[in-house]
Amino acid sequence: MRLGYTLMSEQSGPRELVVHAAAAERAGFEFEVISDHYFPWLDEMGHSPYAWSVLGAVTQVTSQVELMTYVTCPTMRYHPAVVAQKAATVDLLSGGRFTLGLGAGENLNEHVVGAGWPPVNVRHEMLEEAVTIIKELFQGGYVSFSGDHYRVDSAKLWDLPQQPVPIGIAVSGEQSVTTFAPLVDHLIAVEPQAELVARWDAAVGHPNSRKIGQLPVCWAPDRDQAVTRAHELFRWFGGGWKVNAELPGPSGFAGASQFVRPEDVADSIPCGPDVDAIVKAVREFEDAGFTDLALVQIGDESQHDFLEFAEKELLPALR
Template sequence: MSVGYTLMTEQAGPTDLVRHAAMAERAGFDFEVMSDHYFPWLDEQGHSPNAWSVLGAVTQATERVELMTFVTCPTMRYHPAVVAQQAATVQLLSGNRFTLGVGAGENLNEHVVGRGWPPANVRHELLAEAVQIIAGLFDGGYLDYAGKHFRVDSAKLWDLPEIRVPIAVAVSGEQSVRAFAPLADAMIAVEPKPELCKGWDELHDGDSPKVGQLPVCWDSDRKAAVRRAHEQFRWFGGGWKVNAELPGPPAFDAATQFVTEEDVAAAIPCGPDLDPIVDAAKPFWEAGFTHLALVQIGGRHQEEFLDVAERRLLPALREAGGR
């Protein structure tokens, strides 16, 4: 399993994100993923720069690591034709190191354009049409498209990379696996469910990247780590069905007012001990994931974490994962 680093736009500004990207590459991470938000989950996180602008800078600050959006919603804030253009440009700038990760989105980020927030089944319809449009533009030539939700009129990407941009889609259950595996090159999920990998592999002959994500909060002081994880990541406890519906940071604050530090510490590895991180990663490779991106919680706490990752954590994860 390849080990990645998350450039979390909700907890760091653009300059720091680019600096962290270069540091993570030097530390030895295999790939880097970047969230694409308009809002942070909670006010305490305090950031949300434009992911695509930052990605452009990251392509020039790094040389080796694979890059991915984790994830972009190509249906409301962005029209899928614009996402295709952005992805092709990043692929060219990065020297063919980019994968376009897409998902159905959250109310938190998409409501800002004033189109309301549709139910889950409509969001999946939107995403399926968007992926078809993006893939059609990656084919080259002019594209006309008339779907239930989107229209494209004589669109064309004038700067296409030699290597087609892979498309990865976020899934959560059997229905979304069946819907998107035929349309995508790779799978994204945040829970280590073996049935997701099995279902995806059945439609890809087992030869497809499957990317997971694991939040951690490393700190030399465990109590400080638990406090920080609770402060900035208690939103995680709501589950994605809830998280997708809430409209802004105040709603996440209210929804998680009864989540305790103990609740967060039970779900997220916190503190200086690396064994809990390795233990939390194991279910992903046991489930069949090929890639796992770590999230170090706390925008101001990346340098120490990356040093520990280079010296101790990455070797421990690779040894445990058989690399």
């Protein structure tokens, strides 16, 4: 399993994210993913810079780690033709180290353009058209497209990498696997579901597909301190995708998580200094068939200490 680091844009400012990216590469992480949000999940998180500007800077302070959006929604806030242009540019800036991670999005981030929030079946239709447009633009030449949700009129990417940018897509069940596995390269999911991986492997069009997961942890020398921090910033996490995709703003997530207790968060997120607890949680993804896993360290102020811990203790233990 390849081990990655999450640039959590909802809890860190843009300059801090760039510093964290360089430090994570030095610590030994093999890839880095970045969230692409307009809002944080909770007011307490306090940040949400433009992920693509941050990625441009990160390409210049790193040299080896692969980079990835985790994930970008190419349907409302961004037109898919523009997403294709951004992805091609980042891949060129990074020297071919970029993977475009896509997903159907959340109301939290997409409502800001004032176009409403469609039901999930429509969002999947939109995402399918968007992926088709992006893939065609990655092939070069002029692209025109007329679908149920998008039109593209003689678009062309003038700066393209030699190879098309790999595409990963966030899936959560049989419908999304059946729709998207034949279209893209890699699976993205945040729960260690072996059945989901097996369905993906049966439906995907090539044998080298990666299964890329994500795991939040809250390392701190003191477990109680870690639990308090995880509850403050990540109590929204247990809602699941079906809930998290629908809520319109941080106040909605605050209301939905108001009865979540610190011990509930600690039951689902490894908290404190125990390396073995993190190893156990990572092994669940390995056992489910994931090939890649990005860790999220909760709390901006703790990133420096966490990366030192990862370099000296955590990554050697995991490997």
